[in-house]
Amino acid sequence: MPQTLNKPPEDSQAWELLERCLLPFVFSHAVAVIVATILNTFGISQISSFVLFLLFLSVSLGSTLFYHNLKVTAAGKAILITGCDSRVGNALAKQLDDLGFTVFATFSNKNENNEIACKLKDQCSGRLRVLQLDVTSERDIHSTFLYVNEHLPDGAPGLWGLVHADAWVALGECEWIPSSVLKRSVEVNFIGVSRLTQVFLPLVRRSKGRVVLVGSLFARIPSPVRGIHCAVKAAVEAWGNCLRLEMRRWGVDVVIVETGEYVSGSAWLKDNASLLEQARDMWTQLDPQTRREYGQELFQKEMIALERYTLGPEADLTQTTRALTDATVRTFPLRRYMPVSRGERIRALLSDHLPKPIYDILYTD
Numbered sequence: 053m054p055q056t057l058n059k060p061p062e063d064s065q066a067w068e069l070l071e072r073c074l075l076p077f078v079f080s081h082a083v084a085v086i087v088a089t090i091l092n093t094f095g096i097s098q099i100s101s102f103v104l105f106l107l108f109l110s111v112s113l114g115s116t117l118f119y120h121n122l123k124v125t126a127a128g129k130a131i132l133i134t135g136c137d138s139r140v141g142n143a144l145a146k147q148l149d150d151l152g153f154t155v156f157a158t159f160s161n162k163n164e165n166n167e168i169a170c171k172l173k174d175q176c177s178g179r180l181r182v183l184q185l186d187v188t189s190e191r192d193i194h195s196t197f198l199y200v201n202e203h204l205p206d207g208a209p210g211l212w213g214l215v216h217a218d219a220w221v222a223l224g225e226c227e228w229i230p231s232s233v234l235k236r237s238v239e240v241n242f243i244g245v246s247r248l249t250q251v252f253l254p255l256v257r258r259s260k261g262r263v264v265l266v267g268s269l270f271a272r273i274p275s276p277v278r279g280i281h282c283a284v285k286a287a288v289e290a291w292g293n294c295l296r297l298e299m300r301r302w303g304v305d306v307v308i309v310e311t312g313e314y315v316s317g318s319a320w321l322k323d324n325a326s327l328l329e330q331a332r333d334m335w336t337q338l339d340p341q342t343r344r345e346y347g348q349e350l351f352q353k354e355m356i357a358l359e360r361y362t363l364g365p366e367a368d369l370t371q372t373t374r375a376l377t378d379a380t381v382r383t384f385p386l387r388r389y390m391p392v393s394r395g396e397r398i399r400a401l402l403s404d405h406l407p408k409p410i411y412d413i414l415y416t417d
Contacts, residue, residue: 064371064391071386072120076112084108122383126152128205131380132252134158134187135218142172143373144217149176151381154205158185158196160218187218187244197251210258213380216245216265226279228334234280241284246291262305264379265292269310269392273403277354296387307379311372312392331355
């Protein structure tokens with residue numbers, strides 16, 4: 053796979069700024085037309101709507117850019133990050149620790165032999181705490197809540213941020229996926245996320261903080277071999293959108309960060325080879341008749357298609373980490389961040405607006 057495909061989506065920040073400025077642009081135009089009409093009707097002034105538009109636009113854009121770049125003070129604020137076993141969760145913990153936050157970095161399997169956890173603790177300040185948290189374990193969730201509640205920074209009313217960076221990726225054709233894999237994927241990627249949020253929301257509400265969910269562009273893009281991944285990410289995003297509306301009365305922000313193809317693949321896994329091994333296990337568990345109908349040739353083709361996910365360690369995840377950081381530290385975060393490539397953004401746009409038969413023809417593998 054050429055290295056150019058793994059370059060970060062450098063224009064994602066420009067798209068975010070454009071999204072932020074779109075409303076002031078429309079607002080300025082509407083107000084300018086209304087004000088100019090009123091002034092001209094009553095003979096107060098003959099100023100044109102275009103001049104008023106430029107005036108209102110300069111004021112509104114200036115205010116928007118000012119508020120867009122505001123960041124919260126890190127002192128006295130604590131953030132819980134799940135899935136620090138992954139590259140993204142690990143990098144985010146370092147970044148937020150460098151900014152001065154108190155970070156609770158959780159690992160699904162924290163023990164004395166976990167080199168990633170030990171290395172993270174050595175590289176960060178004394179504010180960072182490394183915790184054991186299996187999001188599918190009710191016992192782990194409640195023990196983590198008690199620990200975080202007892203070790204909040206002095207004077208902190210609650211937890212400022214809850215970042216769900218944990219994920220368990222299952223890829224394979226929908227008919228191949230055994231019930232055990234399906235159950236595990238739903239438990240980690242959806243049930244664990246929703247249950248952990250339920251338990252920690254009282255702490256987040258007290259600080260008027262935020263919940264950051266890691267979604268995927270494939271929640272909106274139907275894609276063969278990624279059926280279960282598309283499904284659980286769609287569930288997370290739908291649930292997150294509802295939670296955002298419910299939390300508005302409390303001043304709590306719920307932000308979704310939609311990652312792209314490589315980030316949502318093996319970049320979240322601790323062992324890149326496990327993705328292909330998982331697919332092979334699915335294949336061997338199929339009944340012989342189904343394997344004969346699909347054929348070994350088709351399976352090999354699917355395996356080759358999955359190999360690009362093993363390039364995760366080469367992928368530059370800078371923009372994803374940047375988006376997660378912005379979602380956490382911006383005073384007025386966007387509701388959705390999309391640190392994806394231009395091609396992925398266009399594909400999502402076409403998926404949303406093109407007739408489905410046309411989209412299927414364009415993007416059938």
